[in-house]
Amino acid sequence: MKIRLVGDIAGMTLLMALFSCGTQQQGVSTQSGSVSQQGTEEVVKPAQTLVRRADIPMVQVDALSVYRQMINYIEPETATSALPATSTQQLTAFIDFPAGGITINPSYGGNRAELEKLQGEMTALLRNGDEIKSVRLTGYASPDGDTKENERLAGNRAIQFKNYLQKQFKQLDNGLISIDWVGEDWDGLARLIAESGKPYARKALAIIKDRKDADSCRKQLRALDNGNVYKDIEKNFFSRLRRMELSVSCKSQVQTTPQDVNLAELAQMVYTAPDKLNLEQLMLVASLYRPGTEQYREVYELAAYRYPSCKEAVLNAAAASLALSDVESARYFLQSVQNDPRAWNNEGVLCLMTSDPEGAISYFRKYLPQNPRLARQNMEIARQMKE
Structure with a gap:
């Protein structure tokens, strides 16, 4: 059997070949006799030839029905009004690291202020006795330097920050934290440049958007205005991309039944x-x-x-x-x-x-x-x- 995905959208088709199975139609050999009134003559018709015929149908599947199975929906928290209230807070901490370092050092750079701010935000979430359901921690690195090294650093820094959180907040020491990391946050860099209104923004954004790989992108950015653009990006944007983002979900003790x-x-x-x-x-x-x-x-x-x-x-x-x-x-x-x-x-x-x-x-x-x-x-x- 063959299945063809068809749809009105952009004339797209997808042909997927599956196994073919023949359907047999078989004629039955029959004999019928014709006897004269005198009963002396019998005429026998020749037997029909056995026929084997295989039909391979083409089944058309509506493209839209396939797309609908690919779509994801968001369940709003207000829709679960009969349950304890659930809220999700997005927290961000900009943590400084020495070159190649992965250890969380409160005394390094502006870390003390960032960690104290995070401490206050986490405490505020817990002050009403709310239960933390999950913490999703994502570590980001800036897209300067070597791509593979940035990937390694982002992952290890996320792990170290998870360990730090578990030491600071005993409520999190039970496997509630999941981690992820983004080795080079090019999307974040593009967003910051677009929001800055810098004179070079249009050219830099075009390079980032059309990048084939990180190294060629960095090379093209360094070539802008004899390197002055890249120096400005290093000074104003890279440090803002090296961060830890926390998505903290809490379950409140207060019922929200309307x-x-x-x-x-x-x-x-x-x-x-x-x-x-x-x-x-x-x-x-x-x-x-x-x-x-x-x-x-x-x-x-x-x-x-x-x-x-x-x-x-x-x-x-x-x-x-x-x-x-x-x-x-x-x-x-x-x-x-x-x-x-x-x-x-x-x-x-x-x-x-x-x-x-x-x-x-x-x-x-x-x-x-x-x-x-x-x-x-x-x-x-x-x-x-x-x-």
């Missing part, structure tokens, strides 16, 4: 009085609908437009647009959350829907730390489309 909520009434208000619904109410209404449906999309689009600072609303509005093959709306929403790792899988799906499997593979690879299984599955689909 009082006297009439979900049916709220759902009707989406169409009759949407301006009277707050963000939490919109999230509750969205939980009534299955992801990928038109109703789900309508609620999240409303939430995304009214509360653009709510990343969960924007991410789900983009996902819902993809599920309904609205590429332009999906691109619009994804642009505002392009630096959010949770968006990278759906960025990859958008690339596939616009005939860019190479770009899709890049996004799926970036998404691996968020959901390895889904990312690998989607990368395999993208590779087959590329071939």
